[in-house]
Amino acid sequence: MTVDDRAGHERPARRRGWRRGSGLAAYRRRVRLKFLLRPGWLGLIALVVVFASLCFTLLAPWQFSRSDEAQARNNAISESFHASPKPLAEVLPAGQAPHQQTEWSQVLMHGRYLPEGETLAWQRTVLGEPAFEVLTPFRLDDGTTVLVDRGFIRPVNGTQAPDYAAAPAGDLKLTARVRTDEQDSKQRPLFDHDGHRWAYAVNAETIANGTGIALRPGYLSLNEGQPGVLEPLPLPRLESGPYFSYALQWIAFGIMAIIAIGYLVYSELRTDARPAWRNRTDAAGTADEPADGPTPGGRGKSSGRRKVSVAEAIAEEERREREEAARESG
Numbered sequence: 001m002t003v004d005d006r007a008g009h010e011r012p013a014r015r016r017g018w019r020r021g022s023g024l025a026a027y028r029r030r031v032r033l034k035f036l037l038r039p040g041w042l043g044l045i046a047l048v049v050v051f052a053s054l055c056f057t058l059l060a061p062w063q064f065s066r067s068d069e070a071q072a073r074n075n076a077i078s079e080s081f082h083a084s085p086k087p088l089a090e091v092l093p094a095g096q097a098p099h100q101q102t103e104w105s106q107v108l109m110h111g112r113y114l115p116e117g118e119t120l121a122w123q124r125t126v127l128g129e130p131a132f133e134v135l136t137p138f139r140l141d142d143g144t145t146v147l148v149d150r151g152f153i154r155p156v157n158g159t160q161a162p163d164y165a166a167a168p169a170g171d172l173k174l175t176a177r178v179r180t181d182e183q184d185s186k187q188r189p190l191f192d193h194d195g196h197r198w199a200y201a202v203n204a205e206t207i208a209n210g211t212g213i214a215l216r217p218g219y220l221s222l223n224e225g226q227p228g229v230l231e232p233l234p235l236p237r238l239e240s241g242p243y244f245s246y247a248l249q250w251i252a253f254g255i256m257a258i259i260a261i262g263y264l265v266y267s268e269l270r271t272d273a274r275p276a277w278r279n280r281t282d283a284a285g286t287a288d289e290p291a292d293g294p295t296p297g298g299r300g301k302s303s304g305r306r307k308v309s310v311a312e313a314i315a316e317e318e319r320r321e322r323e324e325a326a327r328e329s330g
């Protein structure tokens with residue numbers, strides 16, 4: 001056989017070996033990834049997917065929305081400082097309910113108080129201390145009635161209201177800020193205590209149901225120096241709060257969870273980077289194994305040997321094949 005004939009026979013053999021090696025490599029990759037089908041790994045992956053989805057689609061957007069609400073409130077309060085009060089009919093026409101764009105606007109009203117519908121707001125906190133708020137209906141010239149928050153008073157003996165100034169009688173002109181109704185999650189009705197009518201939340205509909213006086217939605221907080229005002233309610237501080245940073249933290253947590261599961265998969269696939277806890281477990285298991293010989297159950301165990309992972313077995317087989325190929329080529 002000539003040199004050319006030998007070369008012609010060797011090339012197909014090499015191609016067959018290359019195809020066989022490629023198929024073996026693909027098979028080994030599939031085998032090495034089979035550990036992801038174990039129940040523990042499937043549960044861990046599902047947990048990470050659910051957690052990351054909640055971070056990206058629910059928790060972070062929720063905090064972003066709270067940050068937007070705080071910023072909108074700050075803008076509305078800042079604008080109300082420089083804007084002149086407008087008639088209530090211009091800001092809230094035809095009994096329209098207050099909303100984010102109209103809250104905190106300063107409005108002008110003309111009418112008279114209805115002291116028979118006065119109600120106190122229960123368990124409030126003003127400037128960091130317990131307080132009650134005094135709510136008095138105010139009949140406008142057009143015949144409709146709004147709820148006016150005349151300010152706050154401090155409780156005595158824990159749950160009792162002190163003596164406070166009654167609402168003035170006669171026709172009055174008031175300047176107040178528009179507020180949206182508070183919501184009581186339990187929707188509790190009014191109740192009587194210590195000779196007063198009480199409400200759990202400043203809500204016009206709830207107070208209307210308890211007093212029998214039809215009220216427009218929302219309420220109005222009196223400015224300082226207005227007729228009938230007690231201690232005026234302070235405006236909230238102009239700060240955005242931590243909501244934006246909280247949103248970024250939730251996004252970071254979701255990314256970190258994905259990176260962590262990726263690192264665990266990578267560590268499992270590497271044969272030279274086994275976790276330290278697994279090495280300790282293997283070492284402890286080897287130390288606890290008895291020496292060669294029959295066990296009480298009648299079966300013998302070989303000392304000094306441990307189970308190897310699929311990745312380690314494949315790596316060892318590849319090393320042997322490389323050594324054999326090196327010897328043949330030599």
